[in-house]
Each structure stands twice: as structure tokens, then as C-alpha cells.
Amino acid sequence: MNKATSVTSCRRRFFKAFQNVQRCHLSLAYTLHEPPHSLNCSKDYPLVILHGLFGSKQNHRSISKALARELQRPVYALDLRNHGESPHDSVHDYPSMADDVDEFIHHHRLKQPVLIGHSMGAKVAMTVALRSSSLLGALIPVDNAPVDALLKSDFGKYLAGMREVESTGIRKQVQADHILSKYEDAPAIRQFLMTNLVKSPNSGVLGFRIPIQTLASSLANMGDFPFRDPVAACHKGPTLFVRGTRSHYVPDDVLPVIGQFFPRFNIQDIDCGHWIMTERPDLFKLAVVSFLRDLDSDES
Structure with a gap:
């Protein structure tokens, strides 16, 4: 935006x-x-x-x-x-x-x-x-x-997983879940992350509505x-x-x-x-x- x-x-x-x-x-x-x-x-x-x-x-x-x-x-x-x-x-x-x-x-x-x-x-x-x-x-x-206080390293892993999801051009949530499972074992947390998934109205490709790069560069701020x-x-x-x-x-x-x-x-x-x-x-x-x-x- x-x-x-x-x-x-x-x-x-x-x-x-x-x-x-x-x-x-x-x-x-x-x-x-x-x-x-x-x-x-x-x-x-x-x-x-x-x-x-x-x-x-x-x-x-x-x-x-x-x-x-x-x-x-x-x-x-x-x-x-x-x-x-x-x-x-x-x-x-x-x-x-x-x-x-x-x-x-x-x-x-x-x-x-x-x-x-x-x-x-x-x-x-x-x-x-x-x-x-x-x-x-x-x-x-x-x-x-x-x-x-430093954030748990999990948050960095979640962002890495979300980046991989966006880079693959997937169209189904089950595919996103499969990718995120490499970064997080707990299904409930993966489901929580996937509440941010949205589908492009033009291509049908799934992406995240949150600005991943902005949040990745702000992780240190979140610990402060x-x-x-x-x-x-x-x-x-x-x-x-x-x-x-x-x-x-x-x-x-x-x-x-x-x-x-x-x-x-x-x-x-x-x-x-x-x-x-x-x-x-x-x-x-x-x-x-x-x-x-x-x-x-x-x-x-």
C-alpha cells in the first residue's frame, strides 16, 4: 500500500x-x-x-x-x-x-x-x-x-517459512502448510500463521497480507x-x-x-x-x- x-x-x-x-x-x-x-x-x-x-x-x-x-x-x-x-x-x-x-x-x-x-x-x-x-x-x-529481551528464535524461523511460501507460487493452503511444517512442528501455530494468507484475485496465487520484509527487519525492535x-x-x-x-x-x-x-x-x-x-x-x-x-x- x-x-x-x-x-x-x-x-x-x-x-x-x-x-x-x-x-x-x-x-x-x-x-x-x-x-x-x-x-x-x-x-x-x-x-x-x-x-x-x-x-x-x-x-x-x-x-x-x-x-x-x-x-x-x-x-x-x-x-x-x-x-x-x-x-x-x-x-x-x-x-x-x-x-x-x-x-x-x-x-x-x-x-x-x-x-x-x-x-x-x-x-x-x-x-x-x-x-x-x-x-x-x-x-x-x-x-x-x-x-x-531477545525474541525467541521461532519468530525468525516463521518469517523464513513465510518467505518460502511466497516464493513458490502455491495456490492451496495444504501446500503452504507442508512448507511451513519444515519450520514449525505444531499444527496450531502453522494454522495461526496461515490466517495471514490471502489469494491474489488475478493469479490465484497465495501470499501473506502482512509485509514480511518490514517485519523481518523490525524483529530487533520487537525485543526492545x-x-x-x-x-x-x-x-x-x-x-x-x-x-x-x-x-x-x-x-x-x-x-x-x-x-x-x-x-x-x-x-x-x-x-x-x-x-x-x-x-x-x-x-x-x-x-x-x-x-x-x-x-x-x-x-x-
Whole structure:
């Protein structure tokens, strides 16, 4: 997509950590999940859900509907830049993605939203919170921490597999699955990657809707975290970190750092791996609902 048509506006912002960097915010695609009997639901404190790397708003459709129903609040599931149906841009880092989400919240006039982000989306959500603390009603990062950490090598393998798929000119998903099986044994993860496959209307050849080269060159950015000093940037709003006990992204030794950036944090452990919202949606929903209802009772 041509950058001139995909960028809705561009502004220069200056932050202490990002001096003299020009970033453009993009207009993000989203799905709004209204609760049943939505005329009686509160429009305040909506939930905004951010997916992880190679994901999209479709990944969290079931949990979004369940949370909307349980909490009687609207839930916005977003496609982050270079993912799903959102525009592409050559810049893919946390400050730029946070710009997009910040603009989404302002454009839709969301009042004190609860920002939920998984993996890459968790770092986007934390970046928004640390830059614009008063904007949020609550923060829920899922299986990621506010530290620099190398991504698992799996992500590089996935990109190599996707490159091979695109280079072969295949027309059937079973062919793509066969190629990806050389890079990933788990069928569920291969199916997750193939949710990004689209067919060319002209040739019928399958390709990926995500910009593979852009994401490949941005993997190092995805391991980084754009804040270093919790004295200069601190979010004092209510925060729930949810981590998988069989994942490595939020080890115990980073909890002091989390406490410095997010002094009002709680942590919820769930017995699963990194893909918490998919592996244990029941326990994840229970954790979120309990956390937010406790906040409601504290305020009443």
C-alpha cells in the first residue's frame, strides 16, 4: 500500500527518549463487539485489545465477545499497523504503534479505556500507558514485560517459512502448510500463521497480507522496550500482568522492574504457555473480569 494513501495524518512529537524522530500515525482497522442489550451497557471504560506479532483482531474474537457479554462493556479489537486489515508502513516499532493506538482512543473518544495487549501488543499497551498515563482506566499486559529481551528464535524461523511460501507460487493452503511444517512442528501455530494468507484475485496465487520484509527487519525492535528510567516515566494506574507459567517472557527477576514502572501492579499466573488468551481463555476471562470488578467495587 502506498504510504501517501495509508497515512491519515502525520505529526511531529518530541519525547525525552525519542528526540527529533518524526512518526506518522495510521488509521487502524478494528472490530467493535457490543454486549447483549447494548442499549443498557456503559459506554465508559471500554476494553481495547491488541494482538501480538503476526496476529490480528480475529485472533481474539471469542474472548472479545465473552468479555463484552460478561462485563457489559464494548470491546474494540484492533489490527495494529502492518497486521490484519490495517495500513502498512516501513516503520514498525513501539513508539509508532503507540501513536496509532493513542490516536485511535482520541478519534473514537473512548473514556478511560482498559488497554489489554498480548506479547507485542503488551509492549504497545505499556508504551501508551507510560506516555499517556491519564488516558487509561486500567492496563492489562499479557505475557510480556517492560524490558529489552531477545525474541525467541521461532519468530525468525516463521518469517523464513513465510518467505518460502511466497516464493513458490502455491495456490492451496495444504501446500503452504507442508512448507511451513519444515519450520514449525505444531499444527496450531502453522494454522495461526496461515490466517495471514490471502489469494491474489488475478493469479490465484497465495501470499501473506502482512509485509514480511518490514517485519523481518523490525524483529530487533520487537525485543526492545522504549523506556529505561521509571523515574522519568511511571504509570500509577491499576495494572494487571497476566503471565503463562510455562512461558519465559515474564520471569520472576523482572518483577522489581515491573514494580518500578507500574507501582500499582498485580500479577496473575496461569498454567499455560505464551498464547494465554488462546490456550486458557476461561482462566484469562476470569482474571480480567475479577480484576475489573474489584476496581469497580473500590470506586463505588
